[in-house]
Amino acid sequence: MNRMYSNRVYIAIFLLPALVLFCGVLIAPIGASGYFSLYDWNGLAGKTFIGFDNYKELFTSDSIGFMKALGNSLLLAGLSVFLQLPLALALALALGNRIKGERVFLSVFFMPVLISTVVIGQLWLKIYNPDYGILNVALRAVGLDNLAQIWLGNVSTALPAVFVPILWQYVGYHMLLLYAGVKSVPTELREAAMLDGATNGQVNRYIVLPYIKPIIKISVIFAVTGSLKSFDLIYVLTNGGPLHSTEVPSTLMISMLFLRNRYGMGSTIAVLLILLCFGFALLISVIFKEED
Amino acid sequence: MKKILALILALCTVFMFTACGGSDSEEAASDGDQVTLKLWCIATESDANRPAYLQAIEDYEAAHPNVKIEMEAFENESYKTKIKAAMSGGSAEDLPDMFFTWSGAFLGDFVAADKVACLDDVYKNNYTSEQIPDVMLSTTTYDGKHYAAPTTYNIVAMYANMDLLKEAGWDHIPATYEELTKCCDDLLAKDIIPFGCAGSETWCVTEYLEPIIQKSIGYEDLNKIFAGEGTWNDEDIKKSVDTLQDMIDKGYFDPSGIALGNDEVKANFLAGKTAFYQNGTWNTGEVADADFEAGVALFPLMNADRATANQAIGGPSDVLAVCADSPNADLASEVVVELGKEICHYNYLNAVGLPAWTPDYDTGDVKPLMIEISDIVSKCDGMTLFGDTAMSADPAQIYLDYVAKVYGGEIDGQGFIDGLTKDLQ
Numbered sequence: 001m002n003r004m005y006s007n008r009v010y011i012a013i014f015l016l017p018a019l020v021l022f023c024g025v026l027i028a029p030i031g032a033s034g035y036f037s038l039y040d041w042n043g044l045a046g047k048t049f050i051g052f053d054n055y056k057e058l059f060t061s062d063s064i065g066f067m068k069a070l071g072n073s074l075l076l077a078g079l080s081v082f083l084q085l086p087l088a089l090a091l092a093l094a095l096g097n098r099i100k101g102e103r104v105f106l107s108v109f110f111m112p113v114l115i116s117t118v119v120i121g122q123l124w125l126k127i128y129n130p131d132y133g134i135l136n137v138a139l140r141a142v143g144l145d146n147l148a149q150i151w152l153g154n155v156s157t158a159l160p161a162v163f164v165p166i167l168w169q170y171v172g173y174h175m176l177l178l179y180a181g182v183k184s185v186p187t188e189l190r191e192a193a194m195l196d197g198a199t200n201g202q203v204n205r206y207i208v209l210p211y212i213k214p215i216i217k218i219s220v221i222f223a224v225t226g227s228l229k230s231f232d233l234i235y236v237l238t239n240g241g242p243l244h245s246t247e248v249p250s251t252l253m254i255s256m257l258f259l260r261n262r263y264g265m266g267s268t269i270a271v272l273l274i275l276l277c278f279g280f281a282l283l284i285s286v287i288f289k290e291e292d
Numbered sequence: 293m294k295k296i297l298a299l300i301l302a303l304c305t306v307f308m309f310t311a312c313g314g315s316d317s318e319e320a321a322s323d324g325d326q327v328t329l330k331l332w333c334i335a336t337e338s339d340a341n342r343p344a345y346l347q348a349i350e351d352y353e354a355a356h357p358n359v360k361i362e363m364e365a366f367e368n369e370s371y372k373t374k375i376k377a378a379m380s381g382g383s384a385e386d387l388p389d390m391f392f393t394w395s396g397a398f399l400g401d402f403v404a405a406d407k408v409a410c411l412d413d414v415y416k417n418n419y420t421s422e423q424i425p426d427v428m429l430s431t432t433t434y435d436g437k438h439y440a441a442p443t444t445y446n447i448v449a450m451y452a453n454m455d456l457l458k459e460a461g462w463d464h465i466p467a468t469y470e471e472l473t474k475c476c477d478d479l480l481a482k483d484i485i486p487f488g489c490a491g492s493e494t495w496c497v498t499e500y501l502e503p504i505i506q507k508s509i510g511y512e513d514l515n516k517i518f519a520g521e522g523t524w525n526d527e528d529i530k531k532s533v534d535t536l537q538d539m540i541d542k543g544y545f546d547p548s549g550i551a552l553g554n555d556e557v558k559a560n561f562l563a564g565k566t567a568f569y570q571n572g573t574w575n576t577g578e579v580a581d582a583d584f585e586a587g588v589a590l591f592p593l594m595n596a597d598r599a600t601a602n603q604a605i606g607g608p609s610d611v612l613a614v615c616a617d618s619p620n621a622d623l624a625s626e627v628v629v630e631l632g633k634e635i636c637h638y639n640y641l642n643a644v645g646l647p648a649w650t651p652d653y654d655t656g657d658v659k660p661l662m663i664e665i666s667d668i669v670s671k672c673d674g675m676t677l678f679g680d681t682a683m684s685a686d687p688a689q690i691y692l693d694y695v696a697k698v699y700g701g702e703i704d705g706q707g708f709i710d711g712l713t714k715d716l717q
Contacts (some may be wrong), residue, residue: 042401043379043380044380130548243697243702260685261401261684263380
């Protein structure tokens with residue numbers, strides 16, 4: 001086997017399929033998007049080279065509204081990091097302390113991740129329905145009629161109404177990641193701390209959290225890049241409306257590509273999304289490294 | 293063991309390479325004389341057109357045993373994405389032989405890219421202008437050549453629940469705008485919501501706004517604007533937008549509508565929650581079957597100086613076309629025109645649309661409400677194709693964005709004409 005590994009021809013042959021797939025599925029489309037982003041093209045007829053005009057227009061045009069969409073994504077990323085992850089961490093720490101019914105709770109919290117996003121979207125559409133939705137019905141039942149809203153149709157409430165199910169759905173995902181980390185903390189460490197008189201909170205603060213820091217970093221990267229790429233639930237719930245108030249870069253990209261036939265502009269948004277995701281992943285890594 | 297491992301890995305390598313290769317087996321989809329033609333359309337289970345499609349295909353296959361038509365239906369909005377993606381990047385194997393499309397600029401983009409087969413020979417050899425009047429092909433004619441077969445013909449109509457109107461003391465549909473506002477006030481006094489409009493589907497808002505604009509500036513000027521030859525900067529367009537917003541402000545529209553889709557708004561009307569529903573005449577069958585006495589009319593005249601009462605928004609917007617790259621393009625061209633004619637036939641009988649093709653069958657069973665609409669159309673002295681169909685994709689979407697802003701109250705009439713003038717002209 002060692003001889004086989006040392007043979008470069010073998011290595012090249014066996015790496016080639018993965019390399020071809022990697023280049024074909026990931027690198028080539030990114031390259032193609034970068035290429036098309038330099039053109040004015042409706043996806044059908046001839047292309048016109050316009051250099052970086054699409055990039056300029058993207059950041060300056062009011063009718064496209066990219067900055068608003070990007071702002072929404074960054075807000076979602078902030079909520080994910082500062083609301084969703086702490087909640088997931090709290091659940092992971094609680095479940096990691098061998099509480100009664102640990103497995104049941106684990107399954108229940110993880111269940112939304114397993115359900116199809118479209119199903120979740122439909123579920124929340126019903127919850128938010130202005131006439132028979134459980135949210136408005138509950139508010140009216142307790143005499144808070146004035147708080148009943150057209151949640152997804154009102155510009156001021158649509159964005160938070162969309163964020164709630166997105167954050168709710170993936171709490172379980174991050175909880176599972178962190179729970180695996182919590183469970184990997186050696187029992188000896190916990191016991192040693194306990195023998196020294198540490199409380200549960202102190203054990204979590206000084207033993208568990210530093211131990212699972214690499215997993216927290218991964219969770220933060222997933223939460224931020226996931227927020228920047230968020231699409232499916234927003235598409236189902238509002239499709240970016242009303243009046244583009246829930247638009248994010250991904251829904252804007254779909255709109256440019258398939259509604260406005262602006263393939264060049266759609267490719268530009270795709271390129272920027274890739275750059276933003278890479279940029280934030282690197283930034284988060286640097287921040288965590290500096291803290292170390 | 294090492295040899296077996298190496299062999300398995302080598303086989304995986306070969307498999308991965310071969311898996312990336314194309315397959316020729318599906319190319320022609322033919323088996324001897326038997327030819328299979330793929331048809332993409334939006335006639336899903338919930339679509340009112342579906343029975344007509346199925347019946348027309350069944351009839352065609354019975355009359356032509358060597359032809360099999362495989363119909364695949366997609367939801368309306370997702371279909372727009374699918375057909376554009378397939379046309380822009382797809383090879384012949386990815387594309388159907390025949391496809392549903394909207395006429396006007398939507399099809400025009402495909403024609404300009406040489407993606408659609410010309411049907412001139414089929415029309416010239418097999419059909420007369422008595423069977424299919426030239427005007428019905430006008431929205432699919434580019435540079436004098438015909439590229440599609442209409443499956444129906446529809447206008448925007450104002451359906452009314454006459455039972456609710458009677459509750460409010462009205463035995464007829466209001467014929468003037470003053471009457472309409474009086475009627476709406478009377479309905480509100482009886483706690484009946486006059487109109488419903490789906491805010492989450494902006495095309496539904498255009499079904500209200502476009503008739504008001506047309507009845508204010510006339511069909512000719514509106515046609516010019518949609519064609520990019522006229523100006524949005526028109527005082528009467530501003531007034532039209534303000535009129536719609538005035539109706540919204542007075543509570544004539546169900547406030548929940550802003551978050552609802554068209555199916556929900558239509559269901560509310562059919563369930564007797566709203567008194568009026570203004571939408572395409574493809575809804576006629578469902579309205580006629582509702583548990584109330586239904587009436588139909590056009591939106592009333594707003595400005596007699598520039599328009600007339602007998603003008604309508606609509607036209608033959610639903611059509612079938614043939615992919616130019618289809619290996620069976622000639623056969624598909626013949627099939628698609630015949631299918632269009634027969635779908636049109638069954639759609640008329642099912643009260644799903646008006647006949648773009650001159651009926652050569654017994655029309656005795658056509659629903660009375662559909663006949664009422666036929667009468668309205670026969671008196672029409674001008675038509676404007678739906679704005680989002682008449683305009684090409686980018687300006688159409690900008691236009692729809694402004695319409696959504698109007699319905700959401702973000703801009704008024706002045707903002708509407710200023711914005712569109714700036715962004716589209």
